[in-house]
Amino acid sequence: MALALVLASGASPGLATEGGSSFYLLGSGGPGAAVLPPLQGTFFDSTFYLYGGDAKAEREFTVGGNVVAGLEALIPAEFLTMLFVPTTNFLGGTLAVGATLPIGFPTVRADAILTGPLGNQRSLARSDSALVLGDPVLNANVGWKAGANSHIAAMTQVSVPIGQYRKDQLANLAFHRWIVDTSLAYSWNDPKAGWDISAKAGVTFNGTNSYTDYNSGNEFHIEGAIEKSFSKAISAGIQAYHFEQISGDSGDGAVLGDFKGRVSAVGVTAANNFVIGHMPATVRARLFREFGAKNRMEGTSFFLSLSVPLRIRMPSAPPPAP
Numbered sequence: 001m002a003l004a005l006v007l008a009s010g011a012s013p014g015l016a017t018e019g020g021s022s023f024y025l026l027g028s029g030g031p032g033a034a035v036l037p038p039l040q041g042t043f044f045d046s047t048f049y050l051y052g053g054d055a056k057a058e059r060e061f062t063v064g065g066n067v068v069a070g071l072e073a074l075i076p077a078e079f080l081t082m083l084f085v086p087t088t089n090f091l092g093g094t095l096a097v098g099a100t101l102p103i104g105f106p107t108v109r110a111d112a113i114l115t116g117p118l119g120n121q122r123s124l125a126r127s128d129s130a131l132v133l134g135d136p137v138l139n140a141n142v143g144w145k146a147g148a149n150s151h152i153a154a155m156t157q158v159s160v161p162i163g164q165y166r167k168d169q170l171a172n173l174a175f176h177r178w179i180v181d182t183s184l185a186y187s188w189n190d191p192k193a194g195w196d197i198s199a200k201a202g203v204t205f206n207g208t209n210s211y212t213d214y215n216s217g218n219e220f221h222i223e224g225a226i227e228k229s230f231s232k233a234i235s236a237g238i239q240a241y242h243f244e245q246i247s248g249d250s251g252d253g254a255v256l257g258d259f260k261g262r263v264s265a266v267g268v269t270a271a272n273n274f275v276i277g278h279m280p281a282t283v284r285a286r287l288f289r290e291f292g293a294k295n296r297m298e299g300t301s302f303f304l305s306l307s308v309p310l311r312i313r314m315p316s317a318p319p320p321a322p
Contacts, residue, residue, distance in 0.1 A: 018062060018214045018253070022204065022221070022243060022261075023159055023179045025049070025079075027288050027301055029200035029223035030239045030269055034153040034185035036094040036143035037085050041312040045081040045305060049104075050074075053290070053299020057111045061295075062256055064169050065212045068126075070111030071297055077104030077134075077173065093144035102134030102163075108170040115255075126170065134173030135163035151187040155202070156180065167211055177216070178207035194229035196237070203246070214253035217260065220244045225269065236270040239286065245295075261295035281308040 028047075037043060055061065057070035083098035107129035138160065143153035159181075163174030183202030190196075200223045206216035220243070227237025241264065248258020267288030274281055286303040 018175075018209060018212065018216045018249070021296060022219055023175065023206070024157075024181050024202065024204050024219070024221050024243075026221060026241045026243055026263075026265065027223070027239070027267065027286055027303060029183075029185065029198070029241070030225040030286065031196045031198050031227035031235070031237055031271075032151075032187055032189060033198040033200040033223070033225070034143060034151040034187040035189055036096050036141060036151075036153060037083075037309070038088065038094070039312050039314065040085050040088060042310045043083040043085070043098075043307070044310050045079075045083070045307040047079040047081070047303060047305040049077045049079060049301065049303055051299060051301045053297035055293070055297045059295075060114065060256055062212075062214065062253065062259075063108070063110070064167070064172060065253065066110070066113050066168065066170065067115040067255060068110035068113055068170070072109040073106065073297060073299075075104060075106045077102055077106070090142060093142050096141040096143070098139050100137040100139065102137075102173055103132070104134065104173050105129065105131050106171040106173060110170060128170035130166060130169070130171050132166065132171070132173050133164040135159045135161050135175055149188055149190045151185075151189060153185045153187075155183040155185065157183075161207075165211070175209070176211055177209045180205045183221075191229075194235075196225070196227045196229075196235075198227075199224045208251060209253065212253040213251045215249060215251040217245050217247040217249050217258065220246050227269065227271075233273050234271070235273075236268070238266070239269050239288070240264070240266045241288070243296075259295050261293075263290050263293040263296050263298065265290040265301075267301075276308055279309050279312075281306065 052074050054072040079102050081100040085096045088094045109127040111125050113123045137157050139157045141155045159179035161176050165174040165176040166172050181204045185200040187198040204219040208215040223241040225239040227235050229235040244262045245260040265288040269286040271284040284305045288301045290298045
Protein backbone atom coordinates (compact mmCIF):
# COMPACT_ATOMS: atom_id res chain seq x y z
CA MET A 1 0.00 0.00 0.00
CA ALA A 2 2.86 2.40 0.74
CA LEU A 3 4.00 2.26 -2.90
CA ALA A 4 0.67 3.59 -4.14
CA LEU A 5 0.75 6.47 -1.69
CA VAL A 6 4.22 7.57 -2.74
CA LEU A 7 3.31 7.48 -6.43
CA ALA A 8 0.04 9.34 -5.94
CA SER A 9 1.77 12.09 -3.99
CA GLY A 10 4.21 12.48 -6.86
CA ALA A 11 1.51 13.23 -9.40
CA SER A 12 1.08 16.80 -8.42
CA PRO A 13 0.76 19.32 -11.23
CA GLY A 14 -2.29 21.59 -11.02
CA LEU A 15 -3.30 24.83 -12.72
CA ALA A 16 -1.83 28.22 -11.79
CA THR A 17 -1.81 30.97 -9.12
CA GLU A 18 -2.23 33.30 -12.08
CA GLY A 19 -5.95 32.52 -12.46
CA GLY A 20 -6.76 31.77 -8.82
CA SER A 21 -5.42 28.23 -8.49
CA SER A 22 -2.07 26.52 -7.74
CA PHE A 23 0.65 24.25 -9.13
CA TYR A 24 0.70 21.85 -6.18
CA LEU A 25 -2.23 19.48 -6.57
CA LEU A 26 -3.98 19.91 -3.23
CA GLY A 27 -5.06 16.57 -1.80
CA SER A 28 -2.30 14.57 -3.48
CA GLY A 29 -0.57 13.92 -0.14
CA GLY A 30 -2.30 11.84 2.52
CA PRO A 31 -1.82 8.43 4.17
CA GLY A 32 1.71 7.12 3.84
CA ALA A 33 2.96 10.41 2.42
CA ALA A 34 6.50 9.81 3.74
CA VAL A 35 6.69 6.06 3.01
CA LEU A 36 8.93 5.36 0.01
CA PRO A 37 9.26 1.96 -1.74
CA PRO A 38 11.59 -0.30 0.29
CA LEU A 39 13.09 -1.93 -2.83
CA GLN A 40 14.90 -0.78 -5.96
CA GLY A 41 12.77 -0.82 -9.08
CA THR A 42 10.49 0.96 -11.53
CA PHE A 43 6.99 1.99 -10.53
CA PHE A 44 3.98 3.40 -12.39
CA ASP A 45 0.96 5.44 -11.31
CA SER A 46 -2.08 6.62 -13.25
CA THR A 47 -4.21 9.19 -11.42
CA PHE A 48 -7.52 10.44 -12.76
CA TYR A 49 -8.44 13.84 -11.29
CA LEU A 50 -11.76 15.66 -11.54
CA TYR A 51 -12.33 19.16 -10.18
CA GLY A 52 -15.48 21.24 -10.36
CA GLY A 53 -15.56 24.71 -8.83
CA ASP A 54 -16.69 28.30 -9.21
CA ALA A 55 -16.29 31.82 -7.91
CA LYS A 56 -18.96 34.50 -7.54
CA ALA A 57 -19.71 36.83 -10.43
CA GLU A 58 -18.44 39.86 -8.52
CA ARG A 59 -15.01 38.22 -8.03
CA GLU A 60 -12.38 39.21 -10.63
CA PHE A 61 -9.48 37.04 -11.85
CA THR A 62 -6.64 37.31 -14.35
CA VAL A 63 -6.65 34.27 -16.66
CA GLY A 64 -4.45 33.96 -19.74
CA GLY A 65 -3.97 37.72 -19.99
CA ASN A 66 -7.71 38.37 -19.60
CA VAL A 67 -9.34 40.10 -16.63
CA VAL A 68 -12.59 38.23 -16.08
CA ALA A 69 -15.54 38.47 -13.69
CA GLY A 70 -16.62 35.20 -12.10
CA LEU A 71 -15.33 31.75 -13.03
CA GLU A 72 -16.69 28.24 -13.39
CA ALA A 73 -14.45 25.29 -14.20
CA LEU A 74 -14.76 21.57 -14.80
CA ILE A 75 -11.33 19.95 -15.06
CA PRO A 76 -10.95 16.25 -15.85
CA ALA A 77 -7.28 15.32 -16.11
CA GLU A 78 -5.00 12.30 -16.13
CA PHE A 79 -1.56 12.33 -14.49
CA LEU A 80 0.88 9.62 -15.63
CA THR A 81 3.88 9.10 -13.37
CA MET A 82 6.99 6.94 -13.72
CA LEU A 83 9.10 6.57 -10.58
CA PHE A 84 12.56 5.00 -10.38
CA VAL A 85 14.24 3.84 -7.16
CA PRO A 86 17.95 3.43 -8.04
CA THR A 87 19.15 2.89 -4.48
CA THR A 88 17.87 2.33 -0.95
CA ASN A 89 21.12 3.57 0.57
CA PHE A 90 21.34 7.24 -0.41
CA LEU A 91 22.36 9.45 2.53
CA GLY A 92 21.12 6.61 4.71
CA GLY A 93 17.71 6.45 3.02
CA THR A 94 15.84 5.66 -0.17
CA LEU A 95 16.20 7.78 -3.32
CA ALA A 96 13.28 7.98 -5.76
CA VAL A 97 13.30 10.06 -8.96
CA GLY A 98 10.65 10.36 -11.65
CA ALA A 99 8.49 12.40 -13.96
CA THR A 100 4.79 13.18 -14.39
CA LEU A 101 2.94 14.10 -17.58
CA PRO A 102 -0.53 15.70 -17.25
CA ILE A 103 -3.17 15.59 -19.97
CA GLY A 104 -6.70 16.95 -19.59
CA PHE A 105 -9.79 18.53 -21.06
CA PRO A 106 -10.49 21.66 -18.96
CA THR A 107 -13.68 23.65 -19.54
CA VAL A 108 -13.67 27.19 -18.15
CA ARG A 109 -16.50 29.74 -18.25
CA ALA A 110 -16.20 33.43 -17.33
CA ASP A 111 -19.30 35.51 -16.62
CA ALA A 112 -17.70 38.43 -18.48
CA ILE A 113 -14.37 39.42 -20.05
CA LEU A 114 -13.62 42.83 -18.53
CA THR A 115 -10.28 43.40 -20.29
CA GLY A 116 -8.71 41.24 -22.99
CA PRO A 117 -4.98 40.79 -23.66
CA LEU A 118 -5.01 43.69 -26.16
CA GLY A 119 -6.93 46.01 -23.83
CA ASN A 120 -10.32 45.44 -25.46
CA GLN A 121 -13.38 46.43 -23.42
CA ARG A 122 -16.03 44.41 -21.62
CA SER A 123 -17.68 41.49 -23.45
CA LEU A 124 -20.36 38.96 -22.54
CA ALA A 125 -19.88 35.55 -20.93
CA ARG A 126 -17.35 33.31 -22.63
CA SER A 127 -16.59 29.59 -22.43
CA ASP A 128 -13.43 27.80 -23.52
CA SER A 129 -12.39 24.14 -23.55
CA ALA A 130 -9.62 22.10 -25.14
CA LEU A 131 -7.71 18.82 -24.95
CA VAL A 132 -4.26 19.91 -23.76
CA LEU A 133 -0.94 18.63 -22.47
CA GLY A 134 0.36 20.25 -19.32
CA ASP A 135 3.95 20.97 -18.38
CA PRO A 136 5.95 17.86 -17.47
CA VAL A 137 7.03 17.67 -13.83
CA LEU A 138 10.34 16.23 -12.62
CA ASN A 139 10.52 15.03 -9.04
CA ALA A 140 13.06 13.70 -6.56
CA ASN A 141 12.33 12.22 -3.13
CA VAL A 142 14.58 11.01 -0.32
CA GLY A 143 13.01 9.03 2.52
CA TRP A 144 14.30 7.67 5.81
CA LYS A 145 12.88 5.23 8.32
CA ALA A 146 13.17 6.43 11.92
CA GLY A 147 12.48 3.66 14.41
CA ALA A 148 9.98 0.88 13.89
CA ASN A 149 7.06 2.88 12.52
CA SER A 150 8.20 6.43 11.72
CA HIS A 151 9.06 7.65 8.22
CA ILE A 152 10.41 11.04 7.04
CA ALA A 153 10.71 12.21 3.43
CA ALA A 154 12.01 15.31 1.68
CA MET A 155 10.46 15.98 -1.75
CA THR A 156 11.16 18.35 -4.63
CA GLN A 157 9.15 18.92 -7.81
CA VAL A 158 10.10 21.07 -10.82
CA SER A 159 7.54 22.09 -13.45
CA VAL A 160 9.26 22.50 -16.83
CA PRO A 161 7.46 25.09 -19.04
CA ILE A 162 7.34 23.14 -22.33
CA GLY A 163 3.71 22.06 -22.26
CA GLN A 164 0.87 23.18 -24.53
CA TYR A 165 0.21 26.74 -23.38
CA ARG A 166 -2.75 28.39 -25.15
CA LYS A 167 -2.05 32.13 -25.28
CA ASP A 168 -4.96 34.47 -24.46
CA GLN A 169 -7.27 31.50 -23.75
CA LEU A 170 -9.16 30.57 -20.56
CA ALA A 171 -8.60 26.77 -20.57
CA ASN A 172 -5.02 25.67 -19.84
CA LEU A 173 -3.09 23.03 -17.92
CA ALA A 174 0.35 24.44 -18.75
CA PHE A 175 1.85 27.33 -16.76
CA HIS A 176 4.37 28.88 -19.16
CA ARG A 177 6.72 29.46 -16.23
CA TRP A 178 9.24 27.57 -14.09
CA ILE A 179 7.93 26.34 -10.74
CA VAL A 180 9.72 24.56 -7.87
CA ASP A 181 7.89 22.93 -4.97
CA THR A 182 9.66 21.59 -1.87
CA SER A 183 7.88 19.52 0.78
CA LEU A 184 8.63 17.62 3.96
CA ALA A 185 6.44 14.68 5.00
CA TYR A 186 6.10 12.53 8.12
CA SER A 187 4.22 9.24 8.51
CA TRP A 188 3.62 7.09 11.55
CA ASN A 189 2.65 3.75 10.02
CA ASP A 190 1.97 0.76 12.27
CA PRO A 191 1.16 -2.32 10.14
CA LYS A 192 0.26 -4.44 13.17
CA ALA A 193 -2.23 -1.98 14.61
CA GLY A 194 -3.42 -0.98 11.13
CA TRP A 195 -3.13 2.78 11.65
CA ASP A 196 -1.41 5.44 9.56
CA ILE A 197 -1.08 9.09 10.65
CA SER A 198 0.61 11.34 8.09
CA ALA A 199 1.33 15.02 7.51
CA LYS A 200 2.95 16.90 4.65
CA ALA A 201 3.88 20.59 4.34
CA GLY A 202 5.64 22.52 1.62
CA VAL A 203 6.33 25.78 -0.19
CA THR A 204 5.85 26.47 -3.90
CA PHE A 205 8.20 28.98 -5.56
CA ASN A 206 6.65 30.43 -8.74
CA GLY A 207 8.49 32.01 -11.65
CA THR A 208 7.23 34.56 -14.18
CA ASN A 209 4.95 33.92 -17.15
CA SER A 210 6.94 35.74 -19.85
CA TYR A 211 3.91 36.07 -22.17
CA THR A 212 1.60 37.78 -19.68
CA ASP A 213 4.42 39.30 -17.54
CA TYR A 214 2.69 37.84 -14.48
CA ASN A 215 4.87 36.85 -11.52
CA SER A 216 2.78 34.57 -9.30
CA GLY A 217 3.51 34.75 -5.57
CA ASN A 218 4.90 31.91 -3.48
CA GLU A 219 2.56 29.53 -1.67
CA PHE A 220 2.36 27.36 1.43
CA HIS A 221 0.39 24.09 1.60
CA ILE A 222 -0.18 21.59 4.41
CA GLU A 223 -2.07 18.30 4.54
CA GLY A 224 -2.91 15.72 7.17
CA ALA A 225 -4.54 12.28 7.14
CA ILE A 226 -5.59 9.49 9.50
CA GLU A 227 -6.33 6.06 8.03
CA LYS A 228 -7.30 2.65 9.44
CA SER A 229 -6.66 -0.70 7.74
CA PHE A 230 -9.57 -3.10 8.19
CA SER A 231 -7.78 -5.99 6.44
CA LYS A 232 -4.72 -6.50 4.24
CA ALA A 233 -6.85 -5.36 1.29
CA ILE A 234 -9.05 -2.52 2.57
CA SER A 235 -8.27 0.76 4.34
CA ALA A 236 -10.12 4.06 4.76
CA GLY A 237 -9.71 7.36 6.54
CA ILE A 238 -10.06 11.12 6.58
CA GLN A 239 -7.85 13.80 5.04
CA ALA A 240 -7.69 17.60 5.05
CA TYR A 241 -5.58 20.35 3.49
CA HIS A 242 -4.99 24.08 3.72
CA PHE A 243 -3.45 26.42 1.12
CA GLU A 244 -2.18 29.95 1.79
CA GLN A 245 -0.36 32.30 -0.58
CA ILE A 246 2.51 33.84 1.39
CA SER A 247 3.76 36.50 -1.05
CA GLY A 248 1.85 38.70 -3.46
CA ASP A 249 1.64 38.55 -7.25
CA SER A 250 3.59 41.17 -9.20
CA GLY A 251 4.55 42.27 -12.71
CA ASP A 252 2.75 44.31 -15.33
CA GLY A 253 0.23 41.50 -15.83
CA ALA A 254 -0.82 41.47 -12.16
CA VAL A 255 -3.36 44.27 -12.66
CA LEU A 256 -5.45 43.11 -9.68
CA GLY A 257 -2.63 43.65 -7.18
CA ASP A 258 -0.99 41.06 -4.94
CA PHE A 259 -4.11 38.82 -5.17
CA LYS A 260 -3.15 36.53 -2.29
CA GLY A 261 -5.35 33.44 -2.12
CA ARG A 262 -6.28 30.75 0.38
CA VAL A 263 -8.56 27.73 0.64
CA SER A 264 -9.15 24.74 2.93
CA ALA A 265 -10.80 21.35 2.42
CA VAL A 266 -11.83 18.18 4.24
CA GLY A 267 -12.40 14.80 2.67
CA VAL A 268 -12.29 11.02 2.78
CA THR A 269 -9.96 8.45 1.26
CA ALA A 270 -10.03 4.68 0.78
CA ALA A 271 -7.71 2.09 -0.77
CA ASN A 272 -7.94 -1.47 -2.07
CA ASN A 273 -4.77 -3.58 -2.31
CA PHE A 274 -4.63 -6.54 -4.68
CA VAL A 275 -2.29 -8.46 -7.01
CA ILE A 276 -1.79 -8.08 -10.77
CA GLY A 277 0.16 -11.13 -11.93
CA HIS A 278 2.83 -11.39 -9.24
CA MET A 279 2.95 -7.65 -8.53
CA PRO A 280 1.14 -5.84 -5.68
CA ALA A 281 -1.17 -3.06 -6.85
CA THR A 282 -3.33 -0.44 -5.17
CA VAL A 283 -6.40 1.50 -6.19
CA ARG A 284 -7.00 4.62 -4.07
CA ALA A 285 -9.92 7.08 -4.15
CA ARG A 286 -10.10 10.53 -2.53
CA LEU A 287 -12.94 13.04 -2.32
CA PHE A 288 -12.61 16.62 -1.00
CA ARG A 289 -14.94 19.57 -0.44
CA GLU A 290 -13.36 23.02 -0.23
CA PHE A 291 -14.39 25.96 1.96
CA GLY A 292 -13.13 29.38 3.03
CA ALA A 293 -11.81 30.34 -0.41
CA LYS A 294 -10.32 33.78 -1.04
CA ASN A 295 -9.19 34.87 -4.53
CA ARG A 296 -9.72 31.29 -5.73
CA MET A 297 -12.47 29.08 -6.98
CA GLU A 298 -14.15 26.86 -4.40
CA GLY A 299 -15.29 23.38 -5.32
CA THR A 300 -15.09 19.60 -5.08
CA SER A 301 -12.24 17.34 -6.22
CA PHE A 302 -12.05 13.60 -6.80
CA PHE A 303 -8.98 11.39 -7.32
CA LEU A 304 -8.81 7.78 -8.53
CA SER A 305 -5.31 6.26 -8.69
CA LEU A 306 -3.90 2.93 -9.84
CA SER A 307 -0.34 2.23 -8.70
CA VAL A 308 1.75 -0.82 -9.56
CA PRO A 309 5.46 -1.74 -9.72
CA LEU A 310 6.70 -2.61 -13.20
CA ARG A 311 10.00 -4.09 -12.04
CA ILE A 312 11.39 -4.84 -8.59
CA ARG A 313 14.96 -5.78 -7.79
CA MET A 314 14.97 -8.20 -4.89
CA PRO A 315 17.91 -7.97 -2.48
CA SER A 316 20.65 -10.52 -2.95
CA ALA A 317 20.60 -13.49 -0.63
CA PRO A 318 23.41 -13.48 1.97
CA PRO A 319 26.24 -15.96 1.31
CA PRO A 320 25.92 -19.26 3.14
CA ALA A 321 27.68 -19.55 6.44
CA PRO A 322 31.02 -21.38 6.28
